[in-house]
Amino acid sequence: MKKTMRISVLLCVLVCFSAMELGAFSFELNPQTPLHLPYLADPFNTDLALGYMYLSSEEDRPAYLYKVTSGSSGVEYTGLEINKYYTDGTNMIMMRTGSSVPLARISVGPLAVEANIRGGFRAFFFAYRGTDLLGFDGTYYLGMNAKLGNLLTFSFGKKHHSGHIGDEIIATIDKKDPVDGSLLHDRQIDYVRQDPLTFALSFNALNHLRVYGELRLGDTAQIFKPKFISDEAVADGYRARELEVGAELSLPIPYVGDFTVAFDMTLHEMGKFVPQGSGTVINGEYEKYTFTYEKDAPWETEFQIVLAQSLTTREEGLKARVMVTYHRGRFPLFAFHMSKGSFISVGGSMGF
Numbered sequence: 001m002k003k004t005m006r007i008s009v010l011l012c013v014l015v016c017f018s019a020m021e022l023g024a025f026s027f028e029l030n031p032q033t034p035l036h037l038p039y040l041a042d043p044f045n046t047d048l049a050l051g052y053m054y055l056s057s058e059e060d061r062p063a064y065l066y067k068v069t070s071g072s073s074g075v076e077y078t079g080l081e082i083n084k085y086y087t088d089g090t091n092m093i094m095m096r097t098g099s100s101v102p103l104a105r106i107s108v109g110p111l112a113v114e115a116n117i118r119g120g121f122r123a124f125f126f127a128y129r130g131t132d133l134l135g136f137d138g139t140y141y142l143g144m145n146a147k148l149g150n151l152l153t154f155s156f157g158k159k160h161h162s163g164h165i166g167d168e169i170i171a172t173i174d175k176k177d178p179v180d181g182s183l184l185h186d187r188q189i190d191y192v193r194q195d196p197l198t199f200a201l202s203f204n205a206l207n208h209l210r211v212y213g214e215l216r217l218g219d220t221a222q223i224f225k226p227k228f229i230s231d232e233a234v235a236d237g238y239r240a241r242e243l244e245v246g247a248e249l250s251l252p253i254p255y256v257g258d259f260t261v262a263f264d265m266t267l268h269e270m271g272k273f274v275p276q277g278s279g280t281v282i283n284g285e286y287e288k289y290t291f292t293y294e295k296d297a298p299w300e301t302e303f304q305i306v307l308a309q310s311l312t313t314r315e316e317g318l319k320a321r322v323m324v325t326y327h328r329g330r331f332p333l334f335a336f337h338m339s340k341g342s343f344i345s346v347g348g349s350m351g352f
Contacts, residue, residue, distance in 0.1 A: 020231075024108055026108075027054065027105070030102065031102045032317050033352055034116055034118075034146070035114055035153050036116070037352050038118070038208045038352055039246055039262070041262035041264035041304045042185050042304075042327075043306060044161075045349075046096075046118045046139065046323040047096060047099075048099075048105065048351065049323070050095055051323070051347030051348075052091065052346055053091060053092040053093065053124075053344070056090075056344075058342060059284055059341060060342060061341075062285075063079070063082055063085070064285050064287065064340065065081050065082050065169060065336075066189045067079075071317075072251050074230060076288070076289065076295075077189070078288050079287045079336070083282050085129070086129055089127065089128045091126075091305050092125060092126055092130065094345060096120060096123075097120055098119055098120015099119075099351075100116065100117075101117050102145070103115040103117065110147065116146065116155070117140070117141065119139060120138075121136055122139075124136050124332075132166060132169065132334060135164055135165045136206050137161065137163050137164065137325050138271025139161050140160050143158060144156055144157060151205070153202045154200065154202075155198070155202075156199055156200075158195065158196050158197070159198045160192075160195070161192070161194075162193075162334070163192070169327070177193070178271050187205075187281040190206040190225045191226040191332075194222070195218055195242070196214045196218040196219050198215070199215050200212055200214035200218075206252050208251060208252075209248070210248040211230050212246055212247070214244075215242075215243055216242040216244070218239060218241065228273045233293045242268055244267075246265060248263075249262075252313070256309070256310070257312050259308065260306070260310070261305075262307075263303065263304075264303065264304050264305075266301070266329075267299040268300040271299045271300030272292065272294055272295065272297045272299070273291040273294075274293075274294050274297050275338070277330050278335050292349075298299045302329020303329060306323055306324070309322050320350050321351070322347075323348060323349055326346070327342060327345070328341075329342075
């Protein structure tokens with residue numbers, strides 16, 4: 001973190017000196033719109049959003065809440081079934097709240113650099129049985145953005161993610177299936193991921209097409225839970241990387257706003273820790289898992305497609321949108337990442 005901040009400060013200082021030499025300098029506090037925009041189809045988009053989800057089938061509903069232990073062979077999962085309490089339907093509700101805030105910006109001709117923070121929470125509820133909360137995740141980013149002309153933007157900083165289990169899920173299991181007196185005394189899945197180095201590049205072509213990529217390096221030595229790491233993996237160069245790529249095509253609709261088709265795909269190097277399942281299988285999930293590192297195993301992938309209609313023609317600031325989303329891959333809650341499937345979501349958002 002300290003190293004990242006030092007690099008950011010150094011870059012800002014260099015830009016300032018360059019500006020003085022060129023004689024073209026501007027400074028702005030809290031600009032209206034960040035230079036490097038959030039990705040519209042990113043499951044972790046830090047916008048304000050509400051969506052009604054239709055799981056493709058019952059097989060796509062999370063089945064287990066996993067306890068985590070570190071056995072002789074590494075990470076081990078033991079599942080406590082939650083599916084049997086939520087068999088009434090396949091619909092859920094998704095809520096997100098967050099923002100991306102540019103703190104201060106320095107501009108020199110076509111080059112602009114700013115300090116940026118962004119963060120948000122994302123929660124999923126069952127759309128029946130009292131709308132119990134399945135869980136919620138938190139994400140934040142600290143770093144800097146840069147922009148060169150109207151074509152290229154860059155982001156560099158640190159990201160942090162953490163997963164949390166819904167209180168109603170814990171209370172339901174604790175009441176009906178107590179384990180050693182109380183589930184609260186056991187260790188549920190504790191998903192924390194810190195990316196001390198995050199690099200992102202976005203290219204805006206033809207005014208309507210945006211292509212981007214983001215590489216995140218996991219902090220496998222410290223803040224990384226569950227601890228999917230081994231000496232063999234480190235020797236092979238494993239760093240729990242994540243690679244996110246995507247594209248957005250926006251077409252202006254007169255008097256209404258942009259219609260956007262967005263695609264986002266994330267590849268997880270953690271897929272090299274291949275799960276070995278045993279016990280009862282529910283909705284495609286095993287009751288128990290151990291994980292074996294395989295050097296040649298592929299990275300795990302997930303993708304999301306969004307169709308969005310903006311409700312404003314302005315180019316700066318927040319925009320209200322109506323959205324349809326298709327997601328395939330991990331269920332988008334950290335603590336339930338072993339659940340794989342797909343869903344369609346219909347709703348709206350307010351974001352950049």
